[in-house]
Amino acid sequence: MPFIDELVARLPEPVHRLVVRHQELIKFALVGGTTFVFDLVIFYALTFSVLEAKPVVARVISGTLATILSYILNREWAFKNRGGREKHHEALIFFVISGVGVVLAAAPLWLANNVFDMRANLGRLELAVVDFILGFIIGNLLQMAFRFWALRKFAFPVAELHAGEAGSTDLHPTAEELNDEELGHA
Numbered sequence: 001m002p003f004i005d006e007l008v009a010r011l012p013e014p015v016h017r018l019v020v021r022h023q024e025l026i027k028f029a030l031v032g033g034t035t036f037v038f039d040l041v042i043f044y045a046l047t048f049s050v051l052e053a054k055p056v057v058a059r060v061i062s063g064t065l066a067t068i069l070s071y072i073l074n075r076e077w078a079f080k081n082r083g084g085r086e087k088h089h090e091a092l093i094f095f096v097i098s099g100v101g102v103v104l105a106a107a108p109l110w111l112a113n114n115v116f117d118m119r120a121n122l123g124r125l126e127l128a129v130v131d132f133i134l135g136f137i138i139g140n141l142l143q144m145a146f147r148f149w150a151l152r153k154f155a156f157p158v159a160e161l162h163a164g165e166a167g168s169t170d171l172h173p174t175a176e177e178l179n180d181e182e183l184g185h186a
Contacts, residue, residue, distance in 0.1 A: 004030075027078035028148055031070060032140075039066035040136060047131065055119075055127075056110050059135050063102035070098065079156035093155040101147045105139035 004027075008019050019026060039062045046058035071094050085093070112118040112134050122130060 024078060024082075024152070025148070028074065028151075031073040031078050032144060034073065035066040035070045036136070036140065038069055039063060040132075042066070043131075043135070044128070047128075053119075055131055055135070056106055056113060059106045059109055059139075060102060063105055067095065067098040067102060071095070074151065074156070079151065082152075082156035082158055085155075085157075090155055094151065097147060097150040097155055100150075101143035104143040104146055105135065107142070108134040108138045 008016065008023070011019060042062035042065055043055075043058050046061060047055050051058040051061075071091065074094070075090070109131060112130065118130060119127065
C-alpha cells in the first residue's frame with residue numbers, strides 16, 4: 001500500500017519516527033481492521049441465512065476466509081521486511097498460528113452456546129449483539145494478541161543478513177533495528 005508509505009513519509013519528524021518505530025504493529029492493526037470487517041460481513045451473512053442455528057460454524061468459516069486474506073496482506077505488506085523462510089514453510093506456520101487464533105476467537109462464543117446454553121434464552125437481536133461481543137470483541141482481542149506475538153516470532157522472524165546483503169536498501173527498518181541504532185549497536 002504505497003499511498004500509506006507516502007503519507008508516513010510526509011509526517012512531522014517526531015511523529016514520523018514514532019510511526020516508523022511501530023510500523024509493523026500499525027500495519028498489522030490496519031490488516032486486522034480490514035480482515036475484521038471482511039470476517040464480520042461473512043459471519044453475519046451466514047448467521048442470518050444458512051447457518052442461523054450454527055453460529056460457531058459460521059464463525060469458523062468466516063475466520064478461515066479472513067485468515068486467508070490476512071496471510072496475503074501480512075505477507076505482502078505488514079511483514080514484507082521480514083522473512084528468510086521458504087514461502088511454503090512460512091505459509092504453513094502462518095496458517096497453524098492463525099488456526100489457533102480462529103479457535104481463540106470462537107472460544108467465547110462456543111462457551112456461551114455450549115456451556116451456558118445462551119441461544120435458548122435470547123431473541124434474535126440480542127443474539128446478534130451477544131455474538132458480536134463474544135465472537136468479535138473478546139475473541140478477536142484474544143487472537144490478536146496471540147497472533148501478533150506468534151507471527152513475529154515464528155512465521156515472519158527477522159531475516160538474518162547473509163554475506164553480501166549488508167548493503168540492503170531497505171528504507172523501513174524494523175523496531176529492533178531502530179532500537180539497536182539508538183543504543184549504538186548498529
